[in-house]
Amino acid sequence: MNCNQQNDSRMATRTKYCTPRIKSFVIPLSNYSADTYSFPVSFLELLGLLGSMKGITSDSVASECALKLYETGEIEMMNRSEPQQFSEFGAHFISETDQPQACNFANFVPLVEDYPLQRAEWIKFLGVFANLETRANKVYDAIKENYLCLTKVAASKNGSFKPIVAWMQYYDSGIWSFTKETCKLKYVEDAGGENIDNSISKITYNTSNPDDSEELHAILCTVDVVIDETYTLDPAGYNQSTNQSLWRYDKRVQNLTTLDWNDGAVNIAKGEGIVSIGANMCERDISTPLEPYNTFLLMP
Numbered sequence: 001m002n003c004n005q006q007n008d009s010r011m012a013t014r015t016k017y018c019t020p021r022i023k024s025f026v027i028p029l030s031n032y033s034a035d036t037y038s039f040p041v042s043f044l045e046l047l048g049l050l051g052s053m054k055g056i057t058s059d060s061v062a063s064e065c066a067l068k069l070y071e072t073g074e075i076e077m078m079n080r081s082e083p084q085q086f087s088e089f090g091a092h093f094i095s096e097t098d099q100p101q102a103c104n105f106a107n108f109v110p111l112v113e114d115y116p117l118q119r120a121e122w123i124k125f126l127g128v129f130a131n132l133e134t135r136a137n138k139v140y141d142a143i144k145e146n147y148l149c150l151t152k153v154a155a156s157k158n159g160s161f162k163p164i165v166a167w168m169q170y171y172d173s174g175i176w177s178f179t180k181e182t183c184k185l186k187y188v189e190d191a192g193g194e195n196i197d198n199s200i201s202k203i204t205y206n207t208s209n210p211d212d213s214e215e216l217h218a219i220l221c222t223v224d225v226v227i228d229e230t231y232t233l234d235p236a237g238y239n240q241s242t243n244q245s246l247w248r249y250d251k252r253v254q255n256l257t258t259l260d261w262n263d264g265a266v267n268i269a270k271g272e273g274i275v276s277i278g279a280n281m282c283e284r285d286i287s288t289p290l291e292p293y294n295t296f297l298l299m300p
Contacts, residue, residue, distance in 0.1 A: 018103035048289030067279035154192030163224035
């Protein structure tokens with residue numbers, strides 16, 4: 001539980017609580033840091049708070065302007081295994097809550113939510129730390145309106161036909177696995193698609209096993225679109241030339257490893273090259289909040 005106190009209040013200058021259940025923060029924050037191994041920086045950009053971020057734990061971020069601030073020395077690289085380093089900041093936002101937590105650590109965990117709009121609503125949590133509740137509500141309402149509008153468009157266009165979609169990932173030694181992450185399945189449904197039959201209870205298939213291989217190919221014969229979320233060190237070289245129903249979700253990458261999907265969850269490409277994100281692509285006023293865009297993909 002977080003208890004926020006205005007910086008001009010009498011209580012803020014006297015007491016800060018820090019117990020296993022309650023932490024207090026003086027707001028609005030003048031500076032903060034974030035554990036950027038798994039932190040969606042776009043939430044901060046939508047609120048116009050990127051300029052107040054002074055510490056990160058990794059440059060694996062899919063944000064051109066965050067990279068620019070780091071490269072110009074306005075953001076410092078911190079060691080996430082040394083919590084005492086973050087004591088200088090008004091708050092340190094983390095998404096992996098199993099790590100040791102200091103008194104100024106704030107848990108920001110939108111990725112635990114099962115549905116896209118629930119994840120988007122976490123922007124209201126961040127807004128409280130900067131007295132930007134009005135802006136946060138406006139952003140969320142715009143995202144929700146766009147999302148719900150596009151779900152209606154998808155439903156009206158597809159009629160009785162719904163493409164069957166399978167999210168898949170390849171592992172070593174010939175292992176393929178179907179993704180069962182609720183949020184991704186929800187994207188498919190809302191985009192006018194249909195997920196693979198729920199009666200297919202087996203998720204993982206070893207193609208070196210003849211029975212597994214035959215069963216997997218039989219399932220794929222019923223699928224219209226495959227979204228391949230296999231992790232690769234070479235996204236630009238990972239392509240296909242024959243199966244035009246194969247999609248990837250690494251349309252935008254940073255340093256060839258960091259996927260924008262993990263931040264915005266909107267970039268899916270079919271038969272297209274990747275877009276490499278870099279600090280030189282930040283050409284906007286960082287203090288100006290980004291406007292929300294359509295966080296949705298329509299299936300053909």
